[in-house]
Every structure is written in structure tokens, then in C-alpha cells.
Amino acid sequence: MVQATSRREFLRQLGLSAAAFPFICNLPSLGFDSSVGRKKRLVIMFTPNGVVRKNFWPDEAGELSAFKEILSPLDPYKDRTLVLNGVCDKIRGDGDNHMRGMGCLLTGIELFPGNIQGGGATPAGWASGISIDQEIKNYLQSQPQTQTRFGSLEFGVVVPERADTWSRMVYSGPNKPIAPIDNPYQMFQKLYGNVKDQESLKSVLDVVSKDLKRVESLVSANDRRLLEEHASFVREMEKELEAANRAPTTHVIPQLEPGVVVANDTLPQLAKMQIDLMVNSFTADFARVATLQFTQSVGQARMKWLEIDETHHTLSHEPNSNEDAQTKLTKICKWYAEQLAYLVKKLSETPEPGGQGTLLDNTTIVWTNELGEGNSHTLDNIPFVMVGNGFDFKMGRSLQYKDCPHNRLLMSLAHGMGHHVERFGNPDYCTAGPLTDLT
Numbered sequence: 066m067v068q069a070t071s072r073r074e075f076l077r078q079l080g081l082s083a084a085a086f087p088f089i090c091n092l093p094s095l096g097f098d099s100s101v102g103r104k105k106r107l108v109i110m111f112t113p114n115g116v117v118r119k120n121f122w123p124d125e126a127g128e129l130s131a132f133k134e135i136l137s138p139l140d141p142y143k144d145r146t147l148v149l150n151g152v153c154d155k156i157r158g159d160g161d162n163h164m165r166g167m168g169c170l171l172t173g174i175e176l177f178p179g180n181i182q183g184g185g186a187t188p189a190g191w192a193s194g195i196s197i198d199q200e201i202k203n204y205l206q207s208q209p210q211t212q213t214r215f216g217s218l219e220f221g222v223v224v225p226e227r228a229d230t231w232s233r234m235v236y237s238g239p240n241k242p243i244a245p246i247d248n249p250y251q252m253f254q255k256l257y258g259n260v261k262d263q264e265s266l267k268s269v270l271d272v273v274s275k276d277l278k279r280v281e282s283l284v285s286a287n288d289r290r291l292l293e294e295h296a297s298f299v300r301e302m303e304k305e306l307e308a309a310n311r312a313p314t315t316h317v318i319p320q321l322e323p324g325v326v327v328a329n330d331t332l333p334q335l336a337k338m339q340i341d342l343m344v345n346s347f348t349a350d351f352a353r354v355a356t357l358q359f360t361q362s363v364g365q366a367r368m369k370w371l372e373i374d375e376t377h378h379t380l381s382h383e384p385n386s387n388e389d390a391q392t393k394l395t396k397i398c399k400w401y402a403e404q405l406a407y408l409v410k411k412l413s414e415t416p417e418p419g420g421q422g423t424l425l426d427n428t429t430i431v432w433t434n435e436l437g438e439g440n441s442h443t444l445d446n447i448p449f450v451m452v453g454n455g456f457d458f459k460m461g462r463s464l465q466y467k468d469c470p471h472n473r474l475l476m477s478l479a480h481g482m483g484h485h486v487e488r489f490g491n492p493d494y495c496t497a498g499p500l501t502d503l504t
Contacts, residue, residue: 081276102210104420105455105482106347106428108408109171109198110357111234112401113364114381115436116448120395122150126465135398138406139452144461145409145425147451147503151466152474153437154444155494160189162442164230166435167362170447171196171234173472173490181230189230194490196236197475199243202354204484217354218346220252220339221245223332224361232361234435245358248327249338256346291348291418329367336404344411347424354482357408359401362435371396381439394439405432409452429455429481447471456481458503470494477503 121135129143139146156165158175161183168176172192179190195203202217219235224247233242246252277292284292327335336359343355360366365376373380373393380397383390412425420427430452437446445468454460458481472494479486480499488495 081279104350104353104417104427106353106355106424107198107201107455107478107482108343108355108357108428108430110359110405110408110430110432111170112359112398112432112434113362113436114377115434115439115441115443116398117391117395118438118446120391121398121448122446123148123463126150126463129461129463134395135402136450138399138403139409139450142406142409142413142452145452145454147458147460148463149449149451149466149474149500150446150463152447152449152469152471154447155470155472156444156491158189159187160230161186162444163362163435164189166444166447167232167234168192168230169490170433170435170471171198171475172236173197173470173475173494175491176230177240179230183231191230191233191240191242192236193239194236195238196234197478197489198235198354198356199237200486200489201479201482201484202352204479205353205482211353213350213352215255215346215352217356218252218255218343218352219243219245220343220355220357221247222336222339222357222359223247223327223329223366224358231363234358235356245356247335247339247358249335249342252339252342256342256349256351287419294348330369332366332368333370337407340404340408340411344408344415344424347412347428348415348418350418359404366397368397368400371400373397378439384440402432405430405450405452412453426454429453429458429478431478449474456503464502466500469500470497473497473500476500 116135120133123129123133129146129148132140132143136146136148154166154169156169156173156175158165159178160168160176160181164181164183164186165176168189169192172194174192174194177190177193178188180188181190182188198217205211205213206216221244224245225232228242228244233244235243235245237243246255274296277296281289281292339357343357346352346355360377363378365378367374367376371393373396375393377394377397380390380394385391408430409425412428412430413423415424416422417424417427432448432450432452434448437443437448449471451458451460472488472490475489476486476495477499479489
């Protein structure tokens with residue numbers, strides 16, 4: 066393993082810029098890869114407003130033979146998918162179900178009392194505990210062999226700029242929400258340094274390209290291929306950012322860098338850019354835990370690209386007898402499943418750097434929601450779908466639980482990452498331990 070001081074010395078001796086460091090910091094043939102054994106990763110993907118149950122859940126438990134309409138984009142990955150039916154958010158207390166569905170989703174513990182009013186329920190504040198992704202991140206960062214540059218990365222896709230209990234699911238501790246980064250330009254800047262505008266981005270990329278050419282002769286063939294893919298990705302990212310800047314917009318979030326469009330109408334493009342960035346961050350081993358949050362609880366996306374004019378949340382309040390609304394909601398949920406399928410495909414096509422198989426072989430994605438169903442606002446039967454082989458769970462199945470607290474699933478995620486917690490969140494819902502039948 067190359068120590069931090071010798072890494073800086075390595076850059077200096079070769080005359081490389083600091084901007085090149087993120088590209089070469091985990092190349093095994095340069096001794097920069099500090100990991101020992103298999104790299105396990107966790108991704109949690111959130112989409113809002115529940116699902117259309119009749120078009121989502123498999124009819125019976127057991128081997129997955131066919132998906133219904135919403136999950137059909139995952140057909141190529143049935144043998145790598147686990148559908149968990151009957152997992153419920155049991156956390157009660159202050160806040161409406163949208164607020165508790167979001168704030169308690171990954172924390173498994175009550176919200177603090179507060180002054181954020183939702184519906185006819187009592188007002189509430191932030192969650193009173195850490196979220197499971199951050200618990201796992203802290204565990205990994207506490208050990209030299211699993212430390213990464215960032216520990217975790219929080220991606221968003223068109224998340225409203227206001228901060229409230231409906232818009233935050235990640236918590237570093239009680240009363241400490243973490244905002245997702247929903248601007249790919251900002252995320253790119255976080256990953257690759259001080260890139261303040263398109264012109265300086267081009268300058269950095271030009272310098273990095275020259276630096277990577279110098280390193281090529283010093284690394285193995287596999288690492289050369291990784292460097293080429295890494296550099297190509299960044300060039301492609303530049304093109305995507307330029308395209309996003311030219312895209313039509315309904316609003317621009319004011320606190321973000323000028324010239325970057327984050328808007329409802331560019332949501333599909335932004336989703337692809339964020340997923341590409343996430344996969345690339347895994348290739349570079351920047352983090353082994355990530356979240357991907359589409360909009361927020363009570364998400365109001367207007368999916369014109371699906372020829373749907375109503376907002377998602379408005380449609381979700383329509384009764385199940387409204388067939389037009391059910392058809393549109395099914396299209397929306399299926400579109401989200403397509404984004405998950407794109408992430409899965411990217412991971413399955415990306416070789417594990419310095420290891421065996423692909424990124425998908427070492428990554429588990431959990432797709433979830435704040436509600437089981439939009440119009441009833443139920444916290445029962447929250448949709449949880451796992452894809453990938455990072456945890457060595459027995460995949461290709463639909464599991465049926467009965468009124469199972471979701472705290473047990475959160476514990477299972479920690480166990481899957483090697484962190485054997487005995488409880489998580491509200492201990493009253495942890496007495497039965499992690500979920501059974503996963504392995």
C-alpha cells in the first residue's frame with residue numbers, strides 16, 4: 066500500500082497535476098489499492114408516492130418466474146432480484162405518513178417533535194437517529210482495509226431546494242439530515258476537484274489526459290484499460306453537461322453554479338448522468354455506500370416525456386377505481402424501474418477493478434419508497450426490491466413476510482456489509498433480529 070506522503074511524492078516525481086490523483090488513486094499496479102478481500106457495496110434508491118400494487122407485487126412467494134408490468138424492466142435480471150413483500154414501517158409518533166415514511170425509512174426511529182406541519186397529523190422535526198447507510202459508512206471508514214475517499218455519496222435527481230422532513234432520508238445522526246446533491250455538475254466537482262465552470266472543466270480534462278498518458282507505461286494492461294475507460298467517461302460527462310446546459314428548463318435552482326440546468330423536464334437526462342457518475346465513483350473506489358433519491362416524499366414530478374400532464378403526487382391520490390390514473394401511475398413506476406434497470410445494466414457491464422467478476426457481483430441495490438400505496442398513505446407493505454449479488458443473498462425469489470418491521474431489513478443490510486448490529490433504530494422492532502430466509 067502506498068502511504069499518503071508517498072502518493073504526493075509519486076505525483077511530484079512524475080510531474081503530475083493534483084487533478085490526476087482521483088484517476089489513479091486505486092490502481093492496483095501502482096500499489097494504491099488499500100482494500101483487502103472483496104469490495105462490497107450498497108446502493109439505496111428512493112422513489113416516492115407508493116406503487117400500484119396489482120401491477121407490482123408477484124402473485125405468490127417462491128422463485129421469480131415473471132414480473133408484472135412495473136417490474137418488467139428487470140426481466141433480464143430476475144435471477145439477481147429479490148422482492149420482499151410484507152415489510153412494514155412500524156414507526157409511529159409525530160408527523161404525517163409521508164414525513165415518517167421518508168424520515169424513518171432508513172433510520173427506523175421516530176421523528177423529533179417539531180414545527181413542520183403535514184396534512185392533518187401533528188407537526189414534526191427531523192429523525193432522531195442515524196440512517197443505516199451512514200451507520201454502515203461509519204463502520205467501513207473505521208477500518209483501514211475498507212476506507213474510501215468519501216465513505217458514502219448522496220445523489221439526488223431534481224430534489225427541491227427547501228430542506229424539510231419530506232425531502233431528507235439520509236441522517237448522519239439525530240437531527241442531522243444530509244442533503245443529496247442533485248446537480249451532476251456539483252457532484253462532478255466533488256469527485257474530481259475545483260471545476261467551477263465549463264471552461265475550467267475543459268482545462269482540467271486536458272491536463273488530466275496528458276497526465277494519464279504519462280502513467281500508462283507504468284501500469285498493467287488491466288489498469289491501462291481502466292484508465293482509458295475512466296478518461297473516456299469524464300470526456301463523455303463533459304458532453305452530457307454541455308447538453309444539459311442547452312436543454313429547456315422550467316426553473317433553475319438559484320444556489321447552484323450558473324449555466325447548469327436542474328429541472329423537471331430534464332429529469333431523464335439528469336438521472337442518467339447521476340447513475341453514470343455513481344458507477345464511475347465505484348470504479349474509482351471513491352465510496353462503497355451510495356444513495357440515489359428521485360425527487361422527494363410527496364414528489365411532484367410532471368412526467369411529460371411519458372405524455373402525462375398531471376403531477377405524480379396528484380395522481381397518487383386518485384382512487385384505485387380510476388383506471389386512467391392507475392395506468393398513468395403504472396407508467397411512472399415502470400419508468401423508475403427502467404432507471405433501476407439502467408443502473409443494474411451499467412454495473413453488470415463494468416468489470417470489478419482489481420477483482421473478480423463485475424461491479425454488480427459485488428453490489429446490492431435496494432429500491433424502496435416512503436409509502437406502500439399513495440392514496441391510502443399506508444406504511445404497510447413498503448416496496449423493497451433488491452438487485453445484485455453483493456451480499457450473497459439467495460436471489461431470484463419473491464419472499465412473503467407477515468407484518469414484518471422494516472428495522473429487521475435495515476439490520477440485514479448492515480449484516481450483509483459485514484456490520485453485525487444487534488439492533489437498529491427503535492429497539493422494540495429489532496427483537497426478532499435480521500430477516501430470515503435471505504441466504
